[in-house]
Amino acid sequence: MEFTNVVENRASVRKFSNEDVNIEDLKEIVRLAGKSPSPNNSQPWKFVIIKNKEKIDKIAEIVHNKIDTLFPKDVENVKSTVERFSTFFTDAPVLVAVLSTDYSAVVDKILPENEITHEELNAMRNYPDVQSIGAAIQTFLLASVDKGLGACWLSGLLVAKKEIEDYLEIGKGSQLTACIAVGKALGETNQNEKKDLQEILEVIE
Numbered sequence: 094m095e096f097t098n099v100v101e102n103r104a105s106v107r108k109f110s111n112e113d114v115n116i117e118d119l120k121e122i123v124r125l126a127g128k129s130p131s132p133n134n135s136q137p138w139k140f141v142i143i144k145n146k147e148k149i150d151k152i153a154e155i156v157h158n159k160i161d162t163l164f165p166k167d168v169e170n171v172k173s174t175v176e177r178f179s180t181f182f183t184d185a186p187v188l189v190a191v192l193s194t195d196y197s198a199v200v201d202k203i204l205p206e207n208e209i210t211h212e213e214l215n216a217m218r219n220y221p222d223v224q225s226i227g228a229a230i231q232t233f234l235l236a237s238v239d240k241g242l243g244a245c246w247l248s249g250l251l252v253a254k255k256e257i258e259d260y261l262e263i264g265k266g267s268q269l270t271a272c273i274a275v276g277k278a279l280g281e282t283n284q285n286e287k288k289d290l291q292e293i294l295e296v297i298e
């Protein structure tokens with residue numbers, strides 16, 4: 094598909110057909126996501142493809158339980174809305190857990206001689222590792238469109254980050270940063286309306 098069409102056709106897909114997703118397509122999508130930029134080419138990401146329905150359902154159950162603990166009451170349907178947008182992935186044939194892996198910046202080498210920690214510098218630089226994950230996820234989403242798949246970026250389920258990490262046995266040095274629901278879209282998909290160019294663009298000459 095032509096690049097502009099890929100970008101225009103990308104939409105957050107939350108309804109999926111029962112059709113299975115070819116693992117080779119998923120591998121190619123992850124390969125392309127791995128082409129994304131990152132500080133010092135550190136590539137601080139890992140993609141865990143979960144195709145097991147029981148495991149996907151279990152993760153949704155973990156999220157439901159956590160939301161129940163955090164928000165016991167459903168005031169003005171806020172809780173049920175949050176719950177729906179955080180657990181709809183049970184209908185997806187594939188859930189991808191996107192992990193960020195520990196990375197070190199070039200400047201880390203001289204940190205012991207200076208009064209600044211890796212964490213402080215990372216915060217000053219506005220978390221380049223997390224920014225990189227965003228780039229990789231966007232590439233993943235665009236590559237999915239090119240393969241005729243629909244996908245949705247998920248952060249709502251991270252209210253149960255620790256619990257999901259424990260369930261998936263995500264070890265030290267990696268942490269769950271986002272998930273992506275993937276599958277064949279059911280019905281029409283429409284990208285949400287976007288701001289006009291003049292609202293998002295400023296040119297300084």
Ligand SMILES: Cc1cc2nc3c(=O)[nH]c(=O)nc-3n(C[C@H](O)[C@H](O)[C@H](O)COP(=O)(O)O)c2cc1C
Nearest residue numbers: 103104105178179245246247248249250283284285
């Ligand atoms: C960082 C991030 C987190 C998101 N988390 C969720 C989520 O937890 N649940 C969900 O249904 N959509 C989630 N989305 C999708 C957004 O709701 C969606 O991108 C936005 O409404 C614009 O719609 P569009 O993707 O169709 O253009 C997330 C998107 C981003 C970039």
